[in-house]
Amino acid sequence: MKSVRWGILATGQIARKFAEGLQALPDAELVAVGSRKLETAKAFAEEYNIPRAYGSYAELTGDPDIDVVYIATPHPAHAQNTLQCIDAGKAVLCEKPFALNATQARHMIQAAAEKNIFLMEAMWTRYIPLMLEIENILEQGTIGPPKMIHADFGYSGDWEPDGRVLSPHLAGGALLDVGIYAISLASMVYQRDPEKVAALAHMASTGVDEISAFILSYEPAALAILSCAVGASTPGEATISGSKGYIKIHSPFWCPSKATVSIDEGKTETIEVPFEGNGYNYEAAEVHRCLREGLTQSPKMPLEETLRIMGTMDNIRKQWNLKYPMEHTL
Numbered sequence: 001m002k003s004v005r006w007g008i009l010a011t012g013q014i015a016r017k018f019a020e021g022l023q024a025l026p027d028a029e030l031v032a033v034g035s036r037k038l039e040t041a042k043a044f045a046e047e048y049n050i051p052r053a054y055g056s057y058a059e060l061t062g063d064p065d066i067d068v069v070y071i072a073t074p075h076p077a078h079a080q081n082t083l084q085c086i087d088a089g090k091a092v093l094c095e096k097p098f099a100l101n102a103t104q105a106r107h108m109i110q111a112a113a114e115k116n117i118f119l120m121e122a123m124w125t126r127y128i129p130l131m132l133e134i135e136n137i138l139e140q141g142t143i144g145p146p147k148m149i150h151a152d153f154g155y156s157g158d159w160e161p162d163g164r165v166l167s168p169h170l171a172g173g174a175l176l177d178v179g180i181y182a183i184s185l186a187s188m189v190y191q192r193d194p195e196k197v198a199a200l201a202h203m204a205s206t207g208v209d210e211i212s213a214f215i216l217s218y219e220p221a222a223l224a225i226l227s228c229a230v231g232a233s234t235p236g237e238a239t240i241s242g243s244k245g246y247i248k249i250h251s252p253f254w255c256p257s258k259a260t261v262s263i264d265e266g267k268t269e270t271i272e273v274p275f276e277g278n279g280y281n282y283e284a285a286e287v288h289r290c291l292r293e294g295l296t297q298s299p300k301m302p303l304e305e306t307l308r309i310m311g312t313m314d315n316i317r318k319q320w321n322l323k324y325p326m327e328h329t330l
């Protein structure tokens with residue numbers, strides 16, 4: 001089988017994990033890495049045995065031997081980096097959040113469509129094998145139609161105010177960083193837009209949300225009760241409840257390997273689907289499949305859904321009056 005040739009754009013924490021993830025795929029070839037600094041690119045290339053290292057993102061996207069670029073920059077750079085790749089004719093896997101807001105996301109999607117180029121949000125959770133199993137269970141109607149979701153993703157640390165977690169200049173805050181996982185879960189389960197959103201947050205001293213909670217209301221009758229934090233550690237579980245029972249996705253629900261299905265007649269079954277690699281290999285494998293099939297987006301998580309999720313987050317931020325300094329549209 002012909003390898004898919006990858007380039008990695010940026011050399012931070014997630015770029016490293018993704019490079020490791022690719023090692024689990026025999027048909028992935030990591031051809032090049034690009035960084036804002038040549039020394040950083042070279043060090044990364046040496047560590048992961050990557051043949052080419054570039055000291056700018058433009059050189060990376062200009063490499064004719066790359067099929068697809070994985071974008072691993074902070075949130076405000078995603079739109080620009082994606083457009084740069086599309087311009088250079090490269091397929092793109094872009095880290096979450098796909099963009100700062102729905103306006104940017106729409107622009108990226110349009111640009112990819114115009115050039116017939118593959119584009120996908122790197123929402124890795126959606127490609128983890130246990131998640132696929134949960135989708136099957138929901139389809140089979142085991143718990144009845146889902147009506148209520150509870151999910152939380154909160155972590156804490158001693159964050160620098162100008163780092164990516166807390167800085168408004170890097171579009172920090174819990175919602176875009178980790179709340180998005182809970183919203184994506186609700187979107188996967190309900191497959192539609194919420195009709196109403198009620199959201200509350202406490203802001204960090206930098207002005208971005210440190211702890212936040214939102215209730216999404218769907219028609220016909222369904223709710224998602226979600227919370228996230230960058231200043232509190234939470235259990236990290238998710239529960240999907242239906243008229244006949246519920247599925248508990250054990251922590252961490254964003255890269256799960258265990259779930260318990262409880263049915264009202266007192267039946268309980270625990271499902272374990274351990275994943276191979278570090279989990280990031282599954283989203284990469286989906287990119288391979290799509291490219292081989294000549295698709296321009298993943299049917300598992302179409303770009304329309306990514307756009308809907310961005311729209312929900314815009315709605316939530318609007319309720320808090322939270323705009324990032326670089327945003328001119330919201």
Ligand SMILES: NC(=O)C1=CN([C@@H]2O[C@H](COP(=O)(O)OP(=O)(O)OC[C@H]3O[C@@H](n4cnc5c(N)ncnc54)[C@H](OP(=O)(O)O)[C@@H]3O)[C@@H](O)[C@H]2O)C=CC1
Nearest residue numbers: 010011012013014015035036072073074075095096097164
């Ligand atoms: N899927 C997942 O599990 C995870 C996803 N993420 C997502 O990945 C993205 C990156 O996060 P993470 O890797 O933790 O971030 P890091 O800060 O560790 O790395 C970001 C990298 O982006 C590049 N960069 C470009 N512009 C800037 C800038 N203005 N300031 C800082 N760095 C810049 C740098 O690479 P260089 O110097 O080489 O140009 C830097 O190393 C985010 O979208 C985040 O939400 C993060 C962690 C886990």
Ligand SMILES: O=C1CO[C@H](CO)[C@@H](O)[C@@H]1O
Nearest residue numbers: 096155165176177178254
């Ligand atoms: O996507 C992510 C997964 O979780 C991390 C926290 O544990 C986040 O920082 C990151 O952005």
